[in-house]
Amino acid sequence: MVSVAHSRSPFRFHGRSFMAFVLAPDLPFDDWLIELDAQLKRSPGFFTGRPVVLDLARLNLAKPDVAGLMAQLQARGVRIIAVEGVETSWLGPGLAPLPGGSRPAGVIDLAERKAAEQPAEPEPDKPASLLLDQPVRSGQSVVFADGDLTILGHVASGAEVVAGGSIHIYGTLRGRAIAGSAGNPGARIFCSSLEAELLAIDGLYRTIDEIDDHLRGQPVQAWLEGNALVLAARP
Amino acid sequence: MANVVVVTSGKGGVGKTTSTASLGAALAKTGQNVCVVDFDVGLRNLDLMLGAERRVVYDLINVIQGNAKLAQALIRDKRLDTLSLLPASQTRDKDALTEKGVARVMKQLREKFDWIICDSPAGIERGAILAMRHADTAVIVTNPEISSVRDSDRIIGMLDSKTERAESGGDIEKHLLIARYDASRIARAEMLGVDDVLDILSVPLLGIVPESEEVLRASNLGAPVTLSNPVCAAARAYQDAARRLTGEAVAMSVPRDRRNLFGKLFGGKAA
Ligand SMILES: Nc1ncnc2c1ncn2[C@@H]1O[C@H](COP(=O)(O)OP(=O)(O)OP(=O)(O)O)[C@@H](O)[C@H]1O
Numbered sequence: 001m002v003s004v005a006h007s008r009s010p011f012r013f014h015g016r017s018f019m020a021f022v023l024a025p026d027l028p029f030d031d032w033l034i035e036l037d038a039q040l041k042r043s044p045g046f047f048t049g050r051p052v053v054l055d056l057a058r059l060n061l062a063k064p065d066v067a068g069l070m071a072q073l074q075a076r077g078v079r080i081i082a083v084e085g086v087e088t089s090w091l092g093p094g095l096a097p098l099p100g101g102s103r104p105a106g107v108i109d110l111a112e113r114k115a116a117e118q119p120a121e122p123e124p125d126k127p128a129s130l131l132l133d134q135p136v137r138s139g140q141s142v143v144f145a146d147g148d149l150t151i152l153g154h155v156a157s158g159a160e161v162v163a164g165g166s167i168h169i170y171g172t173l174r175g176r177a178i179a180g181s182a183g184n185p186g187a188r189i190f191c192s193s194l195e196a197e198l199l200a201i202d203g204l205y206r207t208i209d210e211i212d213d214h215l216r217g218q219p220v221q222a223w224l225e226g227n228a229l230v231l232a233a234r235p
Numbered sequence: 236m237a238n239v240v241v242v243t244s245g246k247g248g249v250g251k252t253t254s255t256a257s258l259g260a261a262l263a264k265t266g267q268n269v270c271v272v273d274f275d276v277g278l279r280n281l282d283l284m285l286g287a288e289r290r291v292v293y294d295l296i297n298v299i300q301g302n303a304k305l306a307q308a309l310i311r312d313k314r315l316d317t318l319s320l321l322p323a324s325q326t327r328d329k330d331a332l333t334e335k336g337v338a339r340v341m342k343q344l345r346e347k348f349d350w351i352i353c354d355s356p357a358g359i360e361r362g363a364i365l366a367m368r369h370a371d372t373a374v375i376v377t378n379p380e381i382s383s384v385r386d387s388d389r390i391i392g393m394l395d396s397k398t399e400r401a402e403s404g405g406d407i408e409k410h411l412l413i414a415r416y417d418a419s420r421i422a423r424a425e426m427l428g429v430d431d432v433l434d435i436l437s438v439p440l441l442g443i444v445p446e447s448e449e450v451l452r453a454s455n456l457g458a459p460v461t462l463s464n465p466v467c468a469a470a471r472a473y474q475d476a477a478r479r480l481t482g483e484a485v486a487m488s489v490p491r492d493r494r495n496l497f498g499k500l501f502g503g504k505a506a
């Protein structure tokens with residue numbers, strides 16, 4: 001888990017496939033906020049459009065502390081979608097409980113988490129692409145951190161595909177596709193028919209509600225232009 | 236060689252038990268030896284659908300725990316002597332099913348029967364996984380609605396990862412059975428059409444069983460519809476599905492909605 005106090009840059013987070021950053025503040029908050037401001041100065045708009053999970057589990061906080069911290073973060077344009085480690089009754093409306101359903105099941109995620117924590121040994125002959133000739137079923141999570149992911153079948157509603165590089169789906173994308181997961185703004189997502197629940201590239205995301213109706217069911221390509229996730233129908 | 240079939244769905248109440256009994260009886264009518272096994276420990280139903288509830292003495296758990304021999308627990312159908320039932324326990328809980336015990340019972344059943352059809356409990360927990368564990372073939376029962384289809388998708392993923400066949404690098408044969416198909420509701424777009432379901436699940440179709448009063452009547456009579464009223468549409472759908480299971484090619488017909496057809500004649504304005 002990335003904690004701001006321990007790693008100055010970047011704030012990028014891996015290991016939980018739900019596309020949110022986890023901020024784990026340290027005490028005293030004033031110092032931590034100074035560091036946060038420094039980070040925001042280096043890259044303004046860093047949090048634009050990115051959901052953030054606030055992890056307070058390691059701290060023993062009173063209710064007013066939490067409220068104060070939330071106000072500080074909101075003032076900086078940080079969009080908190082969930083808070084971990086405090087009583088839910090403390091939180092105002094508009095804060096989702098942690099979306100448990102987004103946690104992938106199974107070993108793949110653990111393997112990825114491990115990889116994210118210890119990126120030490122370089123493995124030169126790792127394949128840069130992975131091909132799946134089976135559909136990805138609801139509840140399944142395919143994580144390929146090392147490169148491009150190609151899926152010949154569908155990605156079901158409730159399924160999730162995550163790639164360090166680009167994602168190519170020859171079937172219908174009904175679930176989530178998360179490309180550039182290791183911080184690659186050049187990654188793209190292609191699918192033969194778009195019914196996605198969520199698309200994300202390098203941490204910027206769009207949910208189904210933010211996808212134009214006229215793109216539904218169309219072959220679509222998604223990429224990043226600056227700080228915007230752009231979608232367009234493919235010919 | 237014996238064929239172990241699991242009837243599974245993820246979502247509850249979609250027609251697994253009805254399908255297990257109806258397919259089992261349809262196969263048994265062709266003279267093959269069939270055993271239907273109730274894996275729904277604590278919520279057993281298969282005995283009721285076969286009208287055998289008063290004849291249950293021993294059950295699957297007794298056999299697994301060594302308190303009864305398999306032969307003592309098997310109940311032979313009064314109408315069809317090629318059809319047997321291995322009932323579930325109503326009083327124990329699912330934890331009494333052990334991995335080893337199930338493996339042993341399935342092995343014994345394979346020696347005695349041509350078809351072993353396992354009625355899975357709903358859900359994706361232990362009970363459902365034990366029911367599919369030893370299967371060669373899966374019949375995935377789906378209703379044409381989005382939540383059922385999504386749960387089926389989830390179950391297909393488990394069939395491809397949690398079964399013995401999958402673990403040993405093989406493939407489990409998968410068939411989709413669409414149950415409680417209501418053409419008029421599909422026409423009104425209240426339910427998904429067959430093409431949508433097939434597109435989402437990408438599994439070959441075994442049959443389409445229409446929503447039918449006859450199915451309800453049959454279960455109240457304690458007889459599978461393929462025995463109680465073999466000429467009704469639902470029974471014919473199950474009989475065709477059973478023949479497809481044996482590898483026969485049988486033409487598929489999608490149940491039609493008469494009202495809708497009528498509506499189309501008058502400009503598609505049927506309300
Ligand atoms: N084709 C059909 N037409 C009408 N009713 C049906 C049909 N198939 C099943 N039913 C009814 O739906 C109900 C549920 O069926 P059934 O018990 O077979 O489902 P199940 O999947 O085994 O449920 P559970 O998950 O609880 O074990 C029953 O009342 C049954 O009679």
Ligand SMILES: [Mg+2]
Pocket residue numbers: 251252253275280354355356
């Ligand atoms: Mg049942």
